[in-house]
Amino acid sequence: MVEVAEAAGVRVAWSDLPASVRAGVEAVLGSPVVEAVTQPGGFSPGSADRVRTADGGRAFVKAVSATANPRSPGLHRQEAAVTVALPRTAPVPTLLGVHDDGTWVALVLADVDGRHPALPWRTDELEAVRRAYEEVATVPLTGALAALPGTGEQLAEDFAGWRRLLAEPDADLDPWAAAHLHRLAATAARAAGVVVGDQLVHGDARADNLLVRPDGTVAVVDWPWASRGAGWFDLVCVLVNVACYDAEAPVEALVADWLPDVPAEDVDAVLAGLAGYFVDVARRPDPPGLPTVRAFQRAQGGAVLAWLRQRWGA
Template sequence: MVQASGVRIEWDNLPQSVRDGIEGILGAPVAAASSQAGGFSPGTADRVVTTAGRRAFVKAVGTPLNPDSPGMHRAEAGVMGRLPGGLPVPRLLGVHDDGDWVALVYEDVEGHHPHTPWREDEVAVTLEALRRLAVPVDGLPRLQDEAAADFAGWRNLAADRPQTLDPWAAANLGLLAELSDRGLAALAGDRLVHGDVRADNLLVRPDGTVAVIDWPFGCAGPAWFDTLTLVLNVRLYGGELSDDVIDADPDDLTGCVAGLAGMFTDRARRPAPPGLPTVRKFQQDQADVMLPWLRDRLSARPRR
């Protein structure tokens, strides 16, 4: 079974100074903490309850665990500070940052991750949440800029071709690079993009609505990009969700599928980052979904 999860520490493993900072934000000591599954950060992800009965969700990570992860928490805090009101996202209550450790304290959202394999009803409410998210935004990074290096994956593979590369991909590296260029050009846009929609980054509330969580990659791009990543996640877990739910130019969509397939294929062959031993396997699992998807789209493309 595909697992979007890493190896994380728990509340009691945090330095005392970090726990003190978090409790300062919450206004009372933490009486109980329950570690939450999902995601690849080596840091904490806990639902906490204070001695005063206040509930919150806390995630914290430090440079001793991974040198890059604190920067992702800082990026997420910056994104949350720029989101318009009224969106299906949790409220950020505060940030503790001592230079080495960064902790984000959120309101606790009651709910569960969507079931995997995905259920039709949870796909439907997630699509509605993504529709609500796709609002104009200012001041966020541009997806096109953020993805430029990632969409060079096929060129990286051509320059240093692994023996395990899929034979069809190996025979079509030039085409795949050209398609990725088209995909990168299609990522221009001014709409809010989460950038990493998957089951462990979503919570289905008791009323059936969905909250979208974990925002380090929040940026501005086309309104349909998050729907593309949802389709990938549904298929990753063995489900079926038609490309028809993605409101994009067909050639733009094919280019983005090519770019993402190259990104995951290129990343999966690299050594695992410190503290993230499972992420490369998950990237390979996604590449294994995207490459057949790309071949199907190309075989169905009208001849010119």
């Protein structure tokens, strides 16, 4: 297994949340919380607890404040807006309610009896994830979902990482990437255009945002980056995660199986765009409360570059 910095934020225990936040969550649940178990993984600098209430109810609660990270409350609000608009038939947890006092934002979601996929990825779990994302792509974009931003529009600046690296050369850049910088930039310049579409896109497809239930089905969690675009983008991101944890994974065979109708140059464009984003953003300091995110992005960038090198035979 490839060594990868695990997704990890600076977790806040349920007992350490302000009393007013805990009371707000319990008001949503309709019963006092008698047990809370902190969940590992995920890039959020707040709480993440599976809770049990006095009346036997169960839920998942995630809470964050602007003090931990100034962007995180806004992301929780966006996730709430998306999740409440998703149909109950979609493979996602149901939003039970929100506590928002202007500083702390707590999402109360139905508890999913599940675990993250095994890493390196197992074939059966990978197929279950594929089916879940294919189901996500069929969700009708009605109501609030119709107002989601376009995937290409949302990711245009992220996909411009190689352009920034051309303008600001980095002496530590991977030698292969440095030798192919202009080709990478030109290929990535197409990425925002090829992910245009009218399907629901999760936009954050990786193992720590997926839960495998005991029956083998998968729930897709964490929805702040949802957009309207080409559903196959999520499948490419899953395969990036596969490559990140297993350098020998048959990702090319999986592309041929999963995306037979997607032109190879469009897959190249997305891979180049993602690689540019990961390599560029990994140069920055860790954001507040997220001590491992840059190392994780750096590992993903290396995995995508290795994959592109294989595809291009260069």
